[in-house]
Amino acid sequence: MKNKFIKIFCIAIVGAMTLTSCDKGFEELNTNPNALTDPAVKSMFTLAEIYVDGQDFSNTRGNNYYAAQIVQQFSSLGGPGSKYTYSSEYSGSLFGESYGKGLNQIFQLLSVVKDTPENANMIQSLRIMKVFMFQKLTDTYGEIPYFEAGKGYNGNVFSPKYDTQEAIYNDLLKELDEAGDALDANKPFVGNADLYYQSDVTKWKKLANSLMLRVAMRLSKVNPAKAKQYVEKAVAKGVFTSNDDSLVLKHDAGPQGVKTNPITSSWVRNDLNGGDGNVKFSKTYIDFLKNNNDPRLRIYAKLEATGDNSPASQQGLANDAKEFPGGDKKMFSDPNTSTVLRLDAPTLIMSYAEVKFILAEAAVKGWNVGGSAQTYYEDGVKAAMNILTIFGDKVPAVTTTEYNTYIAAHPFKTAGTEAEKIEQIITQKWVVLLFNGFEAFSEYRRTGYPAIVPVNDPTGETKGTVPRRLIYDQSELITNAANYKEAISRQGLDLMTTRIWWDKQ
Template sequence: MAFVAGMAAFFVSCDKGFEEMNTNPNAVTEPVIESMFSTNILRTSGTDFESHRTNLIYAGAMIQHFASTTTYWSGDKYLFNDQYSGAFYVRAYPDQVKEIEQIIAEVQDNPEQINHYAITRIWRVFIYHRITDLYGDVPYSEAGKGYINQVYSPKYDKQSEIYPDMLQELEEAALALDATKASFGAADFIYNGDTAKWKKFAYSLMLRLGMRLTKVDPALAESYVKKAIAGGVMQSNDDLAKVPHTDGPEDINRNMVGRQLITQEIDAANLKGKANSKLSKTLVDFLKNNNDPRLPVIATLWQGNADESKLATSTAPALQKGLPNGYDATSIRTLIPTWGVTDSLPLYSEPNIHTVASSEAPTILQSYAEVELLLAEAALRGWESGSVVDHYNKGVTAAIQHMNLYPGVTIDAAATTAYLTAHPFVGGSMEQQMEQIHTQYWVATFLNSYEGYANWRRTGYPALTPTNYPGNETGGVIPRRLIYPQSEASVNSTQYNAAVQQQGPDLFLTRVWWDKQ
């Protein structure tokens, strides 16, 4: 017994300090909130996967910013491709959502991190609103809680419940921001920890989401639009929400929309104009016919993309030609009989990879131009005391001037003034004014087709002519949402089936809650 007792005492004494001795002093034992937030911003601004498949191939083509003669550009032809339609969903939840929910769990009960919590709540709304705008009813209240609360089969919340909660989150977070306390600082790639700018972003996002409800719940829309205006929205291009990028060694540092266009879709030096991605005739014609100073910033012939020294010639407005939507390399001959007789595709315009589509271009999440154009609509509805014309002019001016954020671009104020002088806001009926406002919104959201697609579904402007490619999923109607990834029907089958029962068939033409006819 004495031996046993002695051995016990030996082991107890040996255990003292054993845990400390076997702890790696270089290991991270607590989440580094700042690093997590930085990474989350970059992931949310887009990776190759969803930026390419969702923002360009589906949304960008459906609203006719882009066109292609290839069939894998599914949005151009209303074809279903599970990997593309589900791309945003399968990337957003494990990356954007899981991480933002963990950050919130870490900071929400710490009074010294009140700004971290408020900013994270605002950013969380930005993440979720993109998901629900694309798919409708989606996991929200239980999403990203697998590690935190062991919720592994999250329910799909109704969009009619998600939207009011997001608006309330923005309101509470904006009011909670405290300029006297610390925030994320340099870890915040959007506003560098500036709480005043985050407050403007919160109210500007509230304006965006409030206006989304004009058809389905006008009273709630008006209430939150007025709250947003009273709270203080963006006042200039200095306030717009953007993620800066550098063409660094790691892909995460780059603008992924630009990266995909440069390397996969255009590859100008090798393809010599025979690229998969071209600018849509709808977009190019609008810019060209209106002598828009943005055209040479957005569009070029392939020679300029292959050799930057040739941009001065290859961006000449008179040379730009947009590709018609909804055709493949064979069927386009029914529209253009000479197609293929000559080398046709290289004659069509590509997005300029040295400016707007550069891998060093900023990712614009919400622009001041969008805010002013939404304020023009608010004034039109009598929800804002300002002038419709004044807000419209400020919106168009901001949209043209924010082109100067892109590499090598200088559009002077005189060019903007000349454009507005030649194309003044002409007024007219409610619908005529809405068309003027939201056609400009459509141009202003080029390369942010998530938002362009959502706003087009709400307003119907610009009036796009649908395509009717053989075998399409909609009978020649522009899709109203994306289809959930097919994996959801097996990995989260009970909740998926319940969502389909409450929202409607999991099809392109099933409208999300706010997209009321």
């Protein structure tokens, strides 16, 4: 299996050499593809899958340093997410890389693949991948170029207009609804060029419906009727039913920067420094696991300098810290390089546990999702613990006994208020969303959970309030100025404190 993955990946990289993709803007996204006379569509498809969850550039800067530190999964003394400071390169990284690489790849492939029955499943899966990328973008920034993005391939639109988030969300739901229904197990796919599910159409359908859950629940405050409608529709169509359905992208240990995990590899290469690095687990995250005797702590964390992963030894860095208490960085917890921070650690893009937590929240709201909030919550916690086996066997997996002990000590608050129940659900989702800071940041803004204490640092941009968005890639002020100005005239100033459309108090 490993050799097969390497072969597919290498083919994808060769295919990528026919493309122009860099980390900045719409010139790349709207490049005319006429030079592609005989595109290797399967290798292009593979590369599109690799790009969906971002590369080193956006994951280091936007995910690890901004989003994940804002929601206090990680911390660093000078991290812009920890102190709510502004860095144009870091804040705009997701914007530039997404349009310059992932969406560029998807739109270019869609421009050369003929709409035939033989290509139908490929086209539908590309629509689903496109939703993944656009939702992350619009959730991070608000209004973004959407309907005109990629029109340079067939419409000569090189300065795409920004669209309202409401219009974008309406289309994201439509795309998932249509694409999921159009997937057909009786039609060809791409074989093992599909790194996600090896062309298993049933799993792709579940992915489309599970992503519909995520997209729909984001509307819970701004349009609860529509959120309910599409959550119930997704459940009726069929969502993830086990950890085997989770969207996991496998990686290899080398060559570095080509096939390694884009979230972890830069951290290991540049920031770990034998435990003497500046980026550490947040005290908020470690304390939650430690104070609740969470068996996942030994899998997630260790002191890199000594290799000690015992829960009692773990210590997180406060997000408002101006120095390391005691002066020894090596005494603070790093992500475990035997498990989650391996160079070849798989990327958990969307998990069965997340689906269960969405269903638990929907049940709390009284929506028709076919089960109780308590059962969905308990199944979600169990799935979140069990999924950690994807990170290998160097650290003992969570046992059934450990899970049962944990749930007995932290039962679902069946007699609690709706707010108390949702806080319990979202806090568990925050734990499993480790290394998916963008999604955790979105869920925090939607729900207000987990209950983190804001940082009030004099260097910050928000006057001690948790940021509500990131600032656009500033190249837009030059390359797409008129449309950028129109967007901020509708949405509000391009500041970290400006709330986006679905972010209601």
